[in-house]
Amino acid sequence: MRRAITVIVSLAICAGLLSGCWSQKELTDLAFIVAIGLDKTEDGKYLVTFQVVNPGNVAGATQRGGGAAGVPVSIYTSTGDTLVEASRKASEKLSRLPYYAHTNLIVVGEEVAREGLSGVLDAMERGNQLRPTAHLVIARTYLAKDVLTVLTPIDKISANQIIKTIEFSSKNWGETVHVDIWGAIHCLATAGRNLVITGVTVEGDLKRGKRQENVQSSVPDARIKLEGLALFKNDRLVDWVDGPSSRGVLWLLDCIRQTNLTVSWKGKKEAINYQVVRAKTDVKAKVKDGRPVISVHIQAEGDVIETRVPIDLSDASMLFQLEKEIKKNLKQEVEEAIETAQRDKTDVFGFGEAVHRTDPRLWKKIESKWHDRYFPELDVTVTADMYIRRTGLRNKPYTPRG
C-alpha cells in the first residue's frame, strides 16, 4: 500500500515537473522578429521598427511554385522612451508575442548613431533572448525603418539578404565589415579602439519597394545596398568613408579576406587586376622618445586575373615589377584611410590597443588624450609584401591582329 502511494506520488511529481510547461509558448503564438530598426521621432523618442516573419509566406513559398500570396515579412513600428518600452508597446499592434531569439540584424538609423549608441546597446546585451551575435548596420541617408520595409528578391527576408550581402561582400570585395553587438560593445568599452560599422542604404524608389510587385520584377524598383563605413568617435558617428579608403580601413583591421586591386601599367590606368587570395595585417606599436609609433605590415598573396595591356606574365621579373606597383597602390589606399581617421580624430584601427599592449604605463598616461591629441599626430609606417603566385590559365594576353 505504502509502496503504491509512493509510486503514484512520484509519478505525479514527475508529470508535473518534467513536462516543462511553466512558461510554455506555442509556436503559433510567437512573432519571430528577424530585424530591429532604430530611429528617433521628432520629440526625441525611439521609433523602433520590427521586421516580423510571415511564416506562411516564407516556408510555403516553394510548394506553391514560388508565387507566394503575401509578403514574406511584415513591418511593425512603435515608439517609446526606451527600446524595451517600445517593444512592449508594439504588442498593441502585434497579435503574437514578440520573440527575439532569432533576431539577427539591428539597423541603427544615422540620426541615432550621430547622437550616440550607448543608450541603445544595453538592452540588447542584457536581455536573454536577443543574441549578442546579431549583426549591426547603420542606415545611411534613409531611416532604418525605410531600409527594413524594402522587399528583396533572392533572399525573401530582407534581414537575411542584408546579412548575407555583408558576409559575401566582405569576403570577396572587402569594403564592408561584419560587426555584431558584441564587437560593437567591445569597441565602445575599449579606450584604444573606436567603432566602424557598415552602412546600408536604399537605391531606387522607396515607395514602390515595399510592395510585393517589387520582387516580381527582374529589376526591382528599390534595392537594398551596402554603402561605405561609418566611423565612430566614442559612441557617435562622425564620418563616412567610401570606396578605396573604406577598404583601406579594413586592411588595417585585418578584415580583408579576398579583394581586387587594379593597378596601372606603363601609363595605362587600371590596366591589370590582381586578386588577393590570402591576406594578413600585423599592427605593432613601439615607443620612440617617449612617443608611440605604429608600424603596419600587410602581407598578401594572390593571382593576376585580368590584364588589359600586353604584358609577358611568364617573365618573373615582370611579376616583381608588378608586385611593386600593387604595393604602391595598396599603400596609397591604406594611407588615405589613416589620414581620414586622423582628420576625424578617431582611432578606428585599434592602434591605441597596440600601444596599450606594448607599454601599459605610457598608455595609462596618454589614454584620455589618445584620440584627440596623440592619434592625429601619430607616425604610422605602412609596409607591405604583395606576392603574385599565379597568373591563371594564360601566360600572355592575346594580341588582336585585326
Next chain:
Amino acid sequence: MIGEMGSAQTDKGGEIQLERIKINARQMFVLIVLFEHGSAIVIPLGTSAKQDVWIAILLGLALGLLVFSVYGRLFRYYPDQPLIVYMQRIVGAPLGKLLGIVYVTYFLYIAARVLRDFGELLLTFAYPETPLFVLNAIMALVVMYGAYKGLEVLARTGELFLTLLYVLALSGFVLVLVSGIVDLSQLQPVLEEGWNRVWKTVFTETLYVPFGEMIVFTMLFPYTNNPAKVNRAAIAGMVFTGVNLAVIAAINMAVLGPDAASRSAFPLLDTIRRVQVAHFFERLDVFFMIALIIGGFFKISIFFYAGLVGAAHLFGISRHQRIVYPLGLLVLLLSVAIASNYAEHIYEGLKIVTFYLHIPLQIIIPVLLLVIAAIRRRFGQSTK
C-alpha cells in the same frame, strides 16, 4: 584497521558510527573534480584581476594546496574520523562541539548559497518567469534524494557525470577554438597593474572559492577504503581542476576581453553564446546549462552531505537519513531567504562570507587545530 571503522561505535562510547560505505580513491578524485568545478566554472571567478585572471587562479591553486596540506595532515592524524569528530578530541568536547555546530552551520549555509547561485543563474538566463523557490525546490529535492542514498551513490553518479561533462567541455573547447573568436592578445598586457591586483584577487576570491572549500572533504575522507591514496587523489583533483579553471578563465578573457568578461554575470555563457561554426554549431547555450546543473548538483550535494553527517555525529543520530528532509528543507528555505536580490547575494558572498566565514573556517581554525594536535601528539596525549 580500515575494516574496523564500521564498528567504531562500541569502543568510542557516545560517538556515532559512520555510514558503512567505502569509496575508492578514484571516486574521491571524481567527486573532488566535480565539486571544485561546481559553480566555479559558471560564476565570474576572479575577474577582478582582469586579463591576469588565470594567474590569480593558478596562485589560488598553489596557496590552496598549501592550505590543503593542513587538512591532509589532520586526516593523517585521524584517518578514521571526520573533522567534526576529531575536532572534539583535539580541543575537548565542549569547545569541539561548539566548533562542530559552527562547521555544520557553515556547510549547510554554503550549500544554501550554492543552491541560490544555481537558481539565480537559471532564472536570469533561461527561466525568467519561474519563481526562484520552484527552481530551487526541484534542485533541492534531487540533492536530498542523493544525500539520502549516501555518498557511495553520489560518487558513482559522479563517475558517470564527469565523463559527460568532460566530453561536453572538450567539444565546447574545440568549437570555441575553431570558431576563431579567441584573441590571445586580449590577455595582454600581462600584469598591467603589477602583482598587487593579482594577489588581491587571490586573497579575496580564488583561494577560498573553490580551493579553500576543500575543507568540506575533511568530512568525507574517512569514507575511503584506501586512506593512503586519498591525499594524492585530492591533490591530483585540485591541480586538475585548477588548471582547467585557469584555462577556462583565460579563454573567457581572450574571447570577451577584460571589459566584457568583468561585466558579465556568467562569462562562460557569454563565451559559448559567441560560438558560430559553419552556421551550424551555434547557440550552444545548452552546453552551459548542462555544466551548470551537473556542477551545481555536486557542489550542493557535497556541502549538504557534509553538513548532514556532521549534524548526525553531533546530535547522536544513528542514521543520517533521518535528518535529510528536515535539513534539506532548511537549506531550501535558507537559499530563498538569504538575500532579496542577486546583487545582495553576490555582495554577501564576496564581502561578508569571505572574511567572516571562509578565512576563519577554512584557514585559521584548521591551522590552529593542526598546531594543537601536533603539540598533543608530541606530548603523547593525542588519544584518550
